[in-house]
């Protein structure tokens with residue numbers, strides 16, 4: 318994968334170099350050429366004038382020198398235009414790219430008769446789901462997972478197995494190729510996207526915060542929340558303490574992407590955000606990176622509170638999460654290898670058993 322990126326990067330660099338060179342050559346040539354043309358016209362006027370005077374034509378030195386000045390005045394704007402040409406062209410090229418973005422296709426429209434879920438309890442069913450990002454390269458094959466209201470489903474498996482992809486299908490960032498995802502017994506293709514996504518909360522490893530105050534970031538998704546509600550959510554997320562210590566508390570502006578906070582703090586804010594939204598279905602991507610143990614513990618606590626009373630899909634790395642899950646779905650090469658509780662899967666002595674004894678049992682207690 319890294320090599321592919323390298324090849325693409327090199328290719329793009331080559332393209333950039335070539336067009337850059339073309340542009341430079343073109344604008345480099347344009348100015349001297351137009352200067353040369355001017356000087357040429359000058360020479361012609363002088364030459365023709367001289368011949369006319371010498372041959373005794375009806376011509377005086379004054380007329381010729383006037384003519385020369387006129388010709389200069391006439392050609393100067395043209396020359397300037399030529400000089401501005403490259404600036405103009407790059408502006409046009411820029412505008413083209415802007416329009417490309419503006420014209421980019423939006424997500425597939427909702428069906429005309431798209432429905433809204435009324436009462437969501439958190440029942441999710443992946444029914445025989447297959448999917449590929451690129452045609453002919455299947456990423457998921459016949460995935461069958463059922464999550465009942467309030468259950469925690471841990472997704473485990475090697476990197477690239479397809480865990481994140483399963484969650485992408487639930488959020489309907491992509492549509493299934495075969496099979497159906499049901500929420501509350503409804504095919505999610507028949508639901509309004511906005512309505513579907515309102516029912517879900519996501520806490521990902523790398524949290525994106527936008528530039529705005531801490532409060533605005535927590536309120537994202539529930540604009541009409543009161544200050545009390547925001548603070549309550551932040552307390553549940555273990556974020557209230559550190560927010561209070563910020564220079565302007567909840568009104569502290571965050572840099573783009575939340576740059577002035579630590580990764581752990583950003584994650585706690587995103588937990589507060591989801592807490593406030595109070596969705597029935599939760600998608601968690603547990604951190605693998607080593608945040609300091611104290612922060613890590615606070616995050617874990619907050620996550621545990623957040624998971625109460627919801628249906629949770631956890632891309633799990635921590636042994637504690639995996640052990641306590643109602644079901645563990647073991648994914649490998651896009652296939653559901655095994656599913657069951659920790660005890661059941663250990664007793665089966667299959668793929669999970671192997672993974673458990675080769676990876677889970679290291680000192681840190683995570684995969």
Ligand SMILES: Nc1ncnc2c1ncn2[C@@H]1O[C@H](COP(=O)(O)OP(=O)(O)O)[C@@H](O)[C@H]1O
Nearest residue numbers: 450451456474475476477478479480481482483
């Ligand atoms: N946007 C994408 N376009 C093409 N291929 C992708 C995309 N996202 C993921 N993949 C591929 O799909 C497979 C599964 O990826 P992913 O679901 O992210 O795995 P996991 O979360 O289990 O590590 C990988 O082979 C990955 O390279």
Ligand SMILES: [Mg+2]
Nearest residue numbers: 480481482632
């Ligand atoms: Mg992933």
